[in-house]
Amino acid sequence: MRLVPCPDCGPREPGEFVCLGDSGGHPVGEDGLAEALYGRANAKGPVEELWWHKFGCRRWLKLRRNSATNEFVP
Amino acid sequence: MRGYSIWALARNALTGHAGWPRAWRSPRPRERYEAVIVGAGGHGLATAYYLARRHGMRNVLVVDKGWIGGGNTGRNTVTIRANYLREESIRFHAEGLRMWREMSGELGFNVMFSERGQIDLIQTWAKLRDVKRRQVLMRLAGVPFEIVSPEAAKARVPILDLDGAKRFPVLAATWHPSAGVARHDAVAWGYARAADALGVDIVQGCEVTAVRREGGRVTGVETAMGFVVAPKVALAVSAHASVLAQTAGVRLPIETVPLQAFVSEPLKPMLDCVVNCPGQVYLSQSDKGELVIGGGADGVPSYVQRGDFATIERVVTSLAELFPVLGRVRMLRQWAGAIDLCYDTSPIVSKAPVDGLYLDVGWGSGGFKAIPAGGAAFAALIANDMPGPEVAPFALDRFATGRPLYETAGASNRD
Ligand SMILES: Cc1cc2nc3c(=O)[nH]c(=O)nc-3n(C[C@H](O)[C@H](O)[C@H](O)COP(=O)(O)OP(=O)(O)OC[C@H]3O[C@@H](n4cnc5c(N)ncnc54)[C@H](O)[C@@H]3O)c2cc1C
Ligand SMILES: [Zn+2]
Numbered sequence: 355m356r357l358v359p360c361p362d363c364g365p366r367e368p369g370e371f372v373c374l375g376d377s378g379g380h381p382v383g384e385d386g387l388a389e390a391l392y393g394r395a396n397a398k399g400p401v402e403e404l405w406w407h408k409f410g411c412r413r414w415l416k417l418r419r420n421s422a423t424n425e426f427v428p
Numbered sequence: 429m430r431g432y433s434i435w436a437l438a439r440n441a442l443t444g445h446a447g448w449p450r451a452w453r454s455p456r457p458r459e460r461y462e463a464v465i466v467g468a469g470g471h472g473l474a475t476a477y478y479l480a481r482r483h484g485m486r487n488v489l490v491v492d493k494g495w496i497g498g499g500n501t502g503r504n505t506v507t508i509r510a511n512y513l514r515e516e517s518i519r520f521h522a523e524g525l526r527m528w529r530e531m532s533g534e535l536g537f538n539v540m541f542s543e544r545g546q547i548d549l550i551q552t553w554a555k556l557r558d559v560k561r562r563q564v565l566m567r568l569a570g571v572p573f574e575i576v577s578p579e580a581a582k583a584r585v586p587i588l589d590l591d592g593a594k595r596f597p598v599l600a601a602t603w604h605p606s607a608g609v610a611r612h613d614a615v616a617w618g619y620a621r622a623a624d625a626l627g628v629d630i631v632q633g634c635e636v637t638a639v640r641r642e643g644g645r646v647t648g649v650e651t652a653m654g655f656v657v658a659p660k661v662a663l664a665v666s667a668h669a670s671v672l673a674q675t676a677g678v679r680l681p682i683e684t685v686p687l688q689a690f691v692s693e694p695l696k697p698m699l700d701c702v703v704n705c706p707g708q709v710y711l712s713q714s715d716k717g718e719l720v721i722g723g724g725a726d727g728v729p730s731y732v733q734r735g736d737f738a739t740i741e742r743v744v745t746s747l748a749e750l751f752p753v754l755g756r757v758r759m760l761r762q763w764a765g766a767i768d769l770c771y772d773t774s775p776i777v778s779k780a781p782v783d784g785l786y787l788d789v790g791w792g793s794g795g796f797k798a799i800p801a802g803g804a805a806f807a808a809l810i811a812n813d814m815p816g817p818e819v820a821p822f823a824l825d826r827f828a829t830g831r832p833l834y835e836t837a838g839a840s841n842r843d
Binding site for chain 1: 668670671679680681682683684727728729730731732734736737738741771827828832
């Protein structure tokens, strides 16, 4: 895992953060509620996620990362 | 297939070991098959074997982008047990334990199954409540599993330290005598060799790029070696379940997460059972003397087979605290596998919402033990186009119908 780029605190240890997963969610559509609640894109490649800097500034962040390399992309 | 035996060993020793035949062929994929299984891990290979052996389906291709057992099967820490929470899981894994005992004989390949038992050290009140509940359910299923005192655990595991101030003192322990370990590579190789001998084609180094469908039916798979026609396509690809299912328009309730493992330098025999401290660390000692150590899954979804340092710190802290004698032991290797973690941490063995597409995924941190029983059940599902009663509860539609199987007994479960 790479250092996590927090806009407040700069690059910090991943252990300070909680990754809360896909920031997009999935709207309830034709495929139903179960799909929206449980279905996951689980993309291999660029993903946009919510991160919480729990042991730092406690801010919620929206970060882009490549799940195939772990690199954060601006 | 020529059997392996002490006589064959002696005969070949006299001829400089030049006479051993190859364990399996390396064919090019043909144009069409009755069924294509994507993924030559333990699950894909066992499925192919049982399809050929029990259901007479021999015109089958197993295709892998890497090599036989090179996924999680060859990266796992080989604990085999049945002490789960769900009745469905307990019964399924109890049948698995029975199959493990017979596997070396059936495959003609020594998988080194060693039924050495497992001790869980319970360090939180939440976990104690959980194992109390599991003790009742295990009893109902007739599988031995009992809560014992920390001192009883210490008597069995002398390297365990119960003294002094601990962050998480040991409150109780559990004993699961029918748990064990086996040799992971041997399991993959044994099934590969036996499936190949029955006529199954195993093709390595060939990536499947997409499942092709026409309307509501599967027609075959696109591979690096061209299109292969098949009316039945079975996915046993662990980490890449979502990626491949999505090429057929199917979304899964699965996240891909790294799970790490560590191996120490070889030590004198000091641990003759599996020890698990749920959510923190678990270990067993291999026949070579190395301690095989694991912990919980990483917190960040990723396809990278490396793992983050926070997990290493967590595992090592617990290890050194409970087993101070290991505090200065050096680690030889560290690695991760990318596991397919299902939302309720139970597996998916199921028909997909596309005709002819079958799923055996979501095994997460616990699918090695499920290779024989999972392979047999998945083969029956593919052959009959209908799940048997042992895996019917693990259907994909359990989420939509409100019957998820939340599990608490996996290495990736935290409380
Ligand atoms: C560190 C670690 C420890 C573990 N410990 C235990 C344990 O103690 N006990 C236990 O029961 N389980 C354990 N597990 C879990 C267990 O390893 C897995 O659940 C099990 O091995 C899954 O087997 P499989 O055959 O489904 O998948 P894999 O063995 O991962 O095989 C999947 C195969 O699919 C191939 N593949 C993927 N995508 C494609 C594609 N597009 N085209 C072609 N091929 C493809 C891969 O190359 C791979 O070989 C552990 C896992 C890890 C990572
Ligand atoms: Zn911050």
